[in-house]
Amino acid sequence: MASTSVAVAVAVNSSNYFTKDGVASVNVNPICSFSFQSGLFGSKIPTKELSLSVNGTRPTRPRPRPIRHSGSEPVKASTRSFDVVIVGAGIIGLTIARQFLTGSDLSVAVVDKAVPCSGATGAGQGYIWMVHKNPASDTWELAKRSHQLWKMLAETTRDQGMDPFQVFGWKKTGSLLVGTTPEDSVMLRKKVSQLSEAGLRAEYLSSDELHSKEPSINVGTDGGAAFAPDDCQLDAHRAVSYIEKVNRSFAPKGRYAEFYHEPVTGLVRSTSSGEYEAVRTSNSTLYGKAIIVAAGCWSRSLMHDLLKDSNVELDALVMPRKGHLLVIENYNPLQLNHGSMEVGYVDYQNAVFSSGLNDQSQTLSVSMTATIDTMGNLVLGSSRQFAGFSTEVDDSIVLHIWKRAGEFFPKLKELSLTDFIKNRNVRVGLRPYMPDGKPVIGPVPGLSNLFLATGHEGGGLSMALGTAEMVVDMVLGNPTYVDNSPFAANGRCC
Numbered sequence: 277m278a279s280t281s282v283a284v285a286v287a288v289n290s291s292n293y294f295t296k297d298g299v300a301s302v303n304v305n306p307i308c309s310f311s312f313q314s315g316l317f318g319s320k321i322p323t324k325e326l327s328l329s330v331n332g333t334r335p336t337r338p339r340p341r342p343i344r345h346s347g348s349e350p351v352k353a354s355t356r357s358f359d360v361v362i363v364g365a366g367i368i369g370l371t372i373a374r375q376f377l378t379g380s381d382l383s384v385a386v387v388d389k390a391v392p393c394s395g396a397t398g399a400g401q402g403y404i405w406m407v408h409k410n411p412a413s414d415t416w417e418l419a420k421r422s423h424q425l426w427k428m429l430a431e432t433t434r435d436q437g438m439d440p441f442q443v444f445g446w447k448k449t450g451s452l453l454v455g456t457t458p459e460d461s462v463m464l465r466k467k468v469s470q471l472s473e474a475g476l477r478a479e480y481l482s483s484d485e486l487h488s489k490e491p492s493i494n495v496g497t498d499g500g501a502a503f504a505p506d507d508c509q510l511d512a513h514r515a516v517s518y519i520e521k522v523n524r525s526f527a528p529k530g531r532y533a534e535f536y537h538e539p540v541t542g543l544v545r546s547t548s549s550g551e552y553e554a555v556r557t558s559n560s561t562l563y564g565k566a567i568i569v570a571a572g573c574w575s576r577s578l579m580h581d582l583l584k585d586s587n588v589e590l591d592a593l594v595m596p597r598k599g600h601l602l603v604i605e606n607y608n609p610l611q612l613n614h615g616s617m618e619v620g621y622v623d624y625q626n627a628v629f630s631s632g633l634n635d636q637s638q639t640l641s642v643s644m645t646a647t648i649d650t651m652g653n654l655v656l657g658s659s660r661q662f663a664g665f666s667t668e669v670d671d672s673i674v675l676h677i678w679k680r681a682g683e684f685f686p687k688l689k690e691l692s693l694t695d696f697i698k699n700r701n702v703r704v705g706l707r708p709y710m711p712d713g714k715p716v717i718g719p720v721p722g723l724s725n726l727f728l729a730t731g732h733e734g735g736g737l738s739m740a741l742g743t744a745e746m747v748v749d750m751v752l753g754n755p756t757y758v759d760n761s762p763f764a765a766n767g768r769c770c
Contacts, residue, residue, distance in 0.1 A: 354560050355561045356385065357563040358385040359383045360564055360568065360751070362385065363567070363568065364388060364575075364730075365386050365536065366392065366397040366570065366571075366572050367516060368570040370519045371741055372570060375748045377522070377531060377532060379748060380748070381531075384532050385535060385562050386532075387540060388535070388537075389538065392536075393512060395573075395706065396707050396736060397737065400512055400737055401509075401657055403509040403647060403737075404426050404509060404510060405507040406420065406504055407451040407502055408453055408617055411470050411471065414714050415715075415739070415762075418758050421742040421745070421757060422738055422741045425745065426446075426508065426510070426738075441650070443518050444510050445509070445514040445515065445649075446509075448508045449507065449614050449615050450506070451615045451617065452486070453504075453617055453622070454684065455495065455500060456499040457498055461499060464500050464619065467502045477504065477505055480500060480501070481503050483495055483497055483498070490612065492612060493616060494686050510737070535560055538560060540582070541556050541558060542556040543556065543567070551724065552726050553565075566727065567725060567726050568747060572706070572708040573597070575716075588720065588723060590720055592728065592731075592765070593710060593731075593769055594708045595662065595711075596664065596706035597662060597707040597733060598662070598705075598707075599657070599706075599707055600674060600703070602674055603654070603703065604653060604696055605701065606699055607653070610654055610687050610688065615646070615647045616684070617643070617644065621644075621658075639662055641660050641661075642673065643680070644683070656677055658677070668704070669702050669704055674702055707733045707734050708732060710768075712768065714731070715729070715739065715743065716729070716730055716764075718760060718765055718766075719750070719765070721765060721766045727747060727750070729743055746763075
């Protein structure tokens, strides 16, 4: 039996969070009002005074007490007050926190039952691609905006004298959507035309042209590719570590705190306004003017448990969609110049979204995706499967991924997967899938201060910055850069 492991941990530099004696002590003072001059990355947010009262009356809150962490000692129960409480420390939750911290004066708490990168974020492939997107889809503008924001962040990082590759694994690789049949080539030409009309640089490559750009790939004489030269990729663990570092820089100012390893156990509802005003965890009660649930594929069950004793009817519909990625470490014979994905990935995705699959069937698909990560490792994918919340490695699926990749990369056929027992790794993650293919972003119907930001499926990393911008604008009552109506919970989560 091949030796496999699931590695989704992240090393975190906590130097900005802890005091010299190893104890974090953050006092957060509630803010009554604030004004905004401009948003992150230059997006315009009108100057506006925003009252943080509910129905004109400021709720009575217990006096904040500092939270103290000492090594691995458990956190004693405490009551804290923040302006925003975010449930979920994946890429969506952390970027929302960053957007509030860098674009406002608000205080933010992030809560998670585990640690960052322990879910779908840490198990992903890290591509920020547009080549496989559909310009006619509801998610196009959000993906395009997020793509733009990631690029701007990379440029800002470079302007600050840092290397975005070292900071968060950013590299402009370009991406290839490849096919092997005459029918695939017709579709790819159409895809290039659609992308170009939507304002993206894209070109069609014949089989020979593809071979000159990516010598290792083989699509036969009838195949071809759609090439998007501006597509990029990053390293999820480095990106999360960078975002955490930015967030933690606000802790000494009393504006940020993390509550990891603290499962959410309930919500506290105001007796005067009827709004939910606090999140209760295993160790703390965290009051907040706005509560944002960004818990990935666990959002549905979490919201069900949190709202079960209320009169609010909501079914978030988010389902876990299991995925495997195979990582071959230090595999020098196959070097890729660009990220690659087969047409079948898009075809299957569209078919499932169109059918509105909403059960937990064992439907399995495997489509070729291939990238080189920041360490020079070959990353191959990917599988998609409805298998509940299981994160067990399935060696038959891993073998299927290997064989499918070999159909496009002949060099892989020369070796057996068993030759890589010592230098292979398997990532397993649960993508937060929505039946209609769109994330849920916005307030829970009937509750103006409780928001959802979930259901991005395999696009969480690529849509994170645009989602964060949208959520913050919605919370502040500002116009959103991208139309948020397609992502509303109303009419979709019932």
